[in-house]
Amino acid sequence: MNKLIKYLSASIALLTVSACSPAPETEQSLNGLLYCAEGNPESFNPQLVTSGTTLDMTAAQLYDRLIEFDADNQQFTAALATSWEISNDGLSYRFQLRDDVQFHSTDWFQPSRVMNAADVVFSFERWLNSEHPYHHVSGRGYPFFSASGLTQLIQSVRAIDEYLVEIRIYKQDSSFLANLASDFAIILSAEYGQQLLTNNQAELIDTQPIGTGPFQFSQFRKDVLVRYLRHPNYWREIAASEQLVFRIAQSDHKRMLMLLTQDCDISPYPPAKDIQWLRDKPDINLQDTISPNTAFWAFNTDRPPFDDPLVRQALAHAVNRNAILNTVYFDHAVRADSILPNTSWAHHGTPSAYRYDPEKARELLREAGYPNGFSMQIWALPVQRAYNPNARLMAERIQADLSAVGVQAGIVSYEWSTFRRRLADGEHDSVLIGWSADHADPDNFFRPLLSCAAKQSGNNRAQWCDPMFDELLSAAISSNDPEVRKAYYRQAQEHLALEVPLLPIAHSVRFQAARDNIIGLELEPFGGIQLRKVSRQKPANEEQ
Amino acid sequence: MRIYLLRQLALLIITLFLLTIFAFCLSYWFPGNPITNSSGIFSDDTVRFAEAAAARGYDANIFVQYWHYLGHLFRGDWGISLLDADPVFEQLQLRFGATLEIAVLAMLIALVPGIALGVLAALNFRKPIDHTILSMSLSGYSIPVFWFAQIAILLVAVRWEMLPIAGQINPLFNIEPITGSILLDIFISQPDNMSLALRSAVRHITLPVLVLSVMPMMLLIRLTRSSMLDVLDKNYITSAYAKGLSTRSVIWSHAIPNAMQNVIRELGSLLSLLITNTMIIEVIFSWPGIGSWLIRSIYERDYPVIQGGLLLIAALILCVHVALNLFHAWRYPQVRKDLNASS
Numbered sequence: 001m002n003k004l005i006k007y008l009s010a011s012i013a014l015l016t017v018s019a020c021s022p023a024p025e026t027e028q029s030l031n032g033l034l035y036c037a038e039g040n041p042e043s044f045n046p047q048l049v050t051s052g053t054t055l056d057m058t059a060a061q062l063y064d065r066l067i068e069f070d071a072d073n074q075q076f077t078a079a080l081a082t083s084w085e086i087s088n089d090g091l092s093y094r095f096q097l098r099d100d101v102q103f104h105s106t107d108w109f110q111p112s113r114v115m116n117a118a119d120v121v122f123s124f125e126r127w128l129n130s131e132h133p134y135h136h137v138s139g140r141g142y143p144f145f146s147a148s149g150l151t152q153l154i155q156s157v158r159a160i161d162e163y164l165v166e167i168r169i170y171k172q173d174s175s176f177l178a179n180l181a182s183d184f185a186i187i188l189s190a191e192y193g194q195q196l197l198t199n200n201q202a203e204l205i206d207t208q209p210i211g212t213g214p215f216q217f218s219q220f221r222k223d224v225l226v227r228y229l230r231h232p233n234y235w236r237e238i239a240a241s242e243q244l245v246f247r248i249a250q251s252d253h254k255r256m257l258m259l260l261t262q263d264c265d266i267s268p269y270p271p272a273k274d275i276q277w278l279r280d281k282p283d284i285n286l287q288d289t290i291s292p293n294t295a296f297w298a299f300n301t302d303r304p305p306f307d308d309p310l311v312r313q314a315l316a317h318a319v320n321r322n323a324i325l326n327t328v329y330f331d332h333a334v335r336a337d338s339i340l341p342n343t344s345w346a347h348h349g350t351p352s353a354y355r356y357d358p359e360k361a362r363e364l365l366r367e368a369g370y371p372n373g374f375s376m377q378i379w380a381l382p383v384q385r386a387y388n389p390n391a392r393l394m395a396e397r398i399q400a401d402l403s404a405v406g407v408q409a410g411i412v413s414y415e416w417s418t419f420r421r422r423l424a425d426g427e428h429d430s431v432l433i434g435w436s437a438d439h440a441d442p443d444n445f446f447r448p449l450l451s452c453a454a455k456q457s458g459n460n461r462a463q464w465c466d467p468m469f470d471e472l473l474s475a476a477i478s479s480n481d482p483e484v485r486k487a488y489y490r491q492a493q494e495h496l497a498l499e500v501p502l503l504p505i506a507h508s509v510r511f512q513a514a515r516d517n518i519i520g521l522e523l524e525p526f527g528g529i530q531l532r533k534v535s536r537q538k539p540a541n542e543e544q
Numbered sequence: 545m546r547i548y549l550l551r552q553l554a555l556l557i558i559t560l561f562l563l564t565i566f567a568f569c570l571s572y573w574f575p576g577n578p579i580t581n582s583s584g585i586f587s588d589d590t591v592r593f594a595e596a597a598a599a600r601g602y603d604a605n606i607f608v609q610y611w612h613y614l615g616h617l618f619r620g621d622w623g624i625s626l627l628d629a630d631p632v633f634e635q636l637q638l639r640f641g642a643t644l645e646i647a648v649l650a651m652l653i654a655l656v657p658g659i660a661l662g663v664l665a666a667l668n669f670r671k672p673i674d675h676t677i678l679s680m681s682l683s684g685y686s687i688p689v690f691w692f693a694q695i696a697i698l699l700v701a702v703r704w705e706m707l708p709i710a711g712q713i714n715p716l717f718n719i720e721p722i723t724g725s726i727l728l729d730i731f732i733s734q735p736d737n738m739s740l741a742l743r744s745a746v747r748h749i750t751l752p753v754l755v756l757s758v759m760p761m762m763l764l765i766r767l768t769r770s771s772m773l774d775v776l777d778k779n780y781i782t783s784a785y786a787k788g789l790s791t792r793s794v795i796w797s798h799a800i801p802n803a804m805q806n807v808i809r810e811l812g813s814l815l816s817l818l819i820t821n822t823m824i825i826e827v828i829f830s831w832p833g834i835g836s837w838l839i840r841s842i843y844e845r846d847y848p849v850i851q852g853g854l855l856l857i858a859a860l861i862l863c864v865h866v867a868l869n870l871f872h873a874w875r876y877p878q879v880r881k882d883l884n885a886s887s
Contacts, residue, residue, distance in 0.1 A: 032716035218718075222628060224832045225715050245715040249830060254710070261701045263710045415844055418627060 032243030033518075033534060036255040036264035039383045039416040040222055040248055044209040046184050047127055048140045050147075050448070050459055051420060052385055052436055055183045055528040056268070057246050061228055062104075063186035063211035064235075066095050066120070067177065069439050071525050076177055080115065080187055080212070081165075090172040090480075095120070097163040102233035103189045104216035108208055111191055115212055117159030122190035124157040124167070134193060137202045143424075144184040144438075147454035148175070148447045149474075173477050174485065175447075178439035183528050187212060214239040214532035223248055240520055240535035250416075252384045259284065259513055265536060266514045266521065268529070269384040272330040275511060283516045288332075289523045291510040292341040293387035294445065295333075295434035297378075297398065298461035298502040302426060305374055312500040313353075314364035315430075318405045319398050320356045321505055328394045329508055336504035338493045339435075339445055343507075345482065346442040346489035353497035354504065361405045373406030379423070379431040382413045386510035387434030394432055394505070424458030431461050436510075437526050442489055446473050450501060462501035469495055545880060548873050556866045560859060567855050568613045574847045578602070582613065584624035584632070584848040617855075623848035625841070632852040636834060640856060641724025642712065643833030646749065647822045650756035651815075658761040659807065662768025663800060669773060677765060684762040689821045693755045693828045700751060707751050710830040714748075717741045724833075752829040756821055760814050764807065771806035775799050805876050812865040819857060 039053045046059040066081040081095035101115035126134045127142035128151060145151050153176065155168040169176060179185065192210040196202050209217050212235065215228035226246040230239045247264055249255045252271045256278070259267040270278055270286070279286050299306040299315065306312060321335050334342060337349030365373060380395035381388065388394065392413065399409045414422065423431060437444050447454065451470050454460035469492060476488035496502075512523050520533035571581035580586055583596040597603065601612035616622070622632040665677040701709045712726035713719060719729050719741065726745045735741050775781065776799055784794045823835030830836075834853060841849035873880050 030716040034715065223836065243716055247715060249710065257697065257702060258710050261705065261709050263708045415840060418844055
């Protein structure tokens with residue numbers, strides 16, 4: 001008997017020891033990158049989405065744009081287009097394209113030609129032209145383009161010759177180039193589109209994507225991972241890592257632990273309360289950037305009682321935002337007094353409109369006819385974003401503040417893709433969400449969020465449509481003079497302070513943590529993350 | 545024995561049949577449209593919705609509908625998820641393999657030390673060894689599995705940096721999921737760096753399996769101990785000693801085999817506990833099994849997934865129970881005799 005036990009315990013001990021011995025160098029030297037993402041991608045085509053999670057995972061990895069924005073030098077730089085000309089009246093833009101750009105070659109598609117003007121026209125027409133064979137494929141609409149007004153702005157996109165594209169617009173728009181440089185305006189393959197149409201598999205264009213980017217799609221397992229492989233014929237320097245794997249882990253705490261146990265190399269949005277602790281870890285490299293973003297609490301102005309500006313003002317006064325900065329952001333954020341971040345040149349804060357004043361809130365509620373309050377729902381976004389590390393906690397704080405003025409709030413949350421779908425359908429009373437800048441133009445915080453066009457495209461979380469506000473915005477973008485634009489944006493922000501379709505809460509610092517052997521990683525203030533230059537440093541003691 | 549076999553099989557079939565009726569009725573009992581609830585196709589997709597309604601016989605009476613439901617069930621068409629339109633059956637196949645992998649391994653790991661320690665405790669009845677083992681099993685049993693998992697993660701993975709905490713394998717190994725069980729998949733796909741991949745998989749599976757095995761192990765200790773004590777009290781043990789058999793041969797050939805009779809009977813109920821714990825462990829260790837998927841489906845009210853999951857888990861537990869009953873009856877003749885006598 002004793003012998004048996006000895007055998008057994010010995011074998012178990014052996015198994016444990018062999019399993020627990022540290023990873024061999026070879027596993028560490030697999031040429032790949034593990035990025036812990038905070039949710040599933042909704043699609044593999046950034047044209048269809050506005051969620052930062054999906055943009056991070058697709059835009060800069062699978063695709064390229066015509067032009068890009070260089071945040072350091074505050075100027076547009078060449079990408080797929082080598083140069084561009086603007087006509088004197090400002091209504092026609094001509095883009096000269098590169099002639100050496102290869103599309104991905106995969107099991108399901110082998111390109112026969114390099115990228116040319118036909119691909120650009122195809123990609124733009126897809127969201128522009130409702131007659132286009134792909135316009136209704138995937139059936140999600142094109143929220144960024146319709147909300148930012150590009151679909152109304154562009155008159156035509158045509159190929160002048162094989163590598164020259166002309167885009168004509170109806171009226172001058174100072175944010176046009178910035179929108180083209182955003183993560184959404186990516187270039188798809190027309191040839192792939194044609195192949196899928198012939199095979200009657202059009203919807204595959206967004207689930208088995210083909211682009212020109214540094215990585216090509218390989219595998220997607222929902223809730224587990226997204227796998228990309230290096231694009232060997234990339235037109236810039238090829239990606240530094242052979243493989244890029246996005247592991248999906250919704251919990252920020254879990255992602256942080258996975259970073260510590262080397263289950264991931266890069267982890268975005270670490271929990272705010274652990275920032276200091278992570279900073280002190282020698283083998284973790286913590287980066288931060290002032291990324292222009294705003295967390296806000298949007299009221300569904302289509303639903304009573306939120307259709308009454310008095311109620312919205314009351315709710316705005318009921319919330320103690322300074323306390324939220326402390327408990328939710330651990331002071332890694334500043335209080336927002338406008339939807340437009342304080343780093344923007346057009347920022348105009350109106351602190352008095354959103355002041356914490358429960359007395360005033362009660363008074364306003366009485367005036368609006370709700371002396372005993374009412375009950376409502378707060379939808380808290382289920383993932384961590386740069387602008388909001390913990391929406392659930394924020395919702396709980398707001399819930400407590402509201403009950404002090406007699407408003408009973410319930411907190412609602414769904415899985416991320418369900419959450420977005422229901423939001424777009426306008427099923428919410430109010431929602432805690434936010435916006436990160438796609439480009440440096442202030443227009444990016446107004447038209448995509450609060451215009452009537454944004455309401456139609458399902459991106460206006462307040463379901464708010466005010467013709468006067470829209471007029472201010474169009475006046476602002478039709479000028480190129482910063483002073484004139486500034487004046488219009490000031491009026492727009494003052495208008496928002498009166499109407500309060502949403503309560504701006506915070507502009508937050510964006511954090512990203514990585515293992516210290518990860519090189520080439522930079523945190524850009526605008527748009528999604530770039531991973532093509534990032535790789536894992538080879539272990540120093542590797543024999544070879 | 546043959547009669548008993550037939551009876552057990554009949555019982556299994558009838559229960560499975562009742563189960564399918566229950567699952568079928570669920571699509572009516574859940575709020576919303578029964579066609580959507582069973583097929584996962586929303587009514588705004590008019591063409592496919594009409595197809596699904598026709599295929600499932602929703603224009604005819606409820607018996608015809610049930611018949612069509614059974615047809616779909618056996619064809620492996622379990623509808624699609626309301627959330628992401630993935631076919632439920634395929635997903636279940638893929639994820640169930642992963643769940644079974646850790647559940648079975650944990651059970652195997654629990655069996656050996658569980659039974660050994662139980663026997664040891666019984667042989668040293670009321671001696672210090674017995675007390676130590678007993679108090680260990682009591683405390684081990686009362687620690688909830690999620691807490692134990694967190695402690696294990698903090699100590700083994702974060703503090704000592706010995707083991708990874710998420711997933712089945714380092715995802716840089718490109719292993720095509722076929723069975724869902726990572727160890728089997730590695731053998732099937734035969735990657736170039738197979739030994740390295742296996743090593744990575746073993747490192748990933750260790751922590752969840754060990755944590756998962758604690759609870760069944762502790763239960764087994766207690767079961768074995770009490771059953772062993774019962775047996776040691778029996779006359780045939782005394783007579784075996786009286787015949788001059790050595791302690792070793794009394795224990796090995798008389799006491800332990802007879803003590804196992806009770807233990808085996810209880811294994812079935814252990815399994816249902818184990819499956820529940822597996823789901824919790826899957827969520828904690830990001831193990832891509834059915835657990836996290838079912839839990840999400842419950843609070844997102846993804847009815848086709850709930851139905852499929854319910855059916856699968858209930859059927860699994862049922863089949864194991866029946867199989868254990870049969871094994872029990874086959875292995876221990878006196879059980880058969882009792883059963884026959886009572887009928």
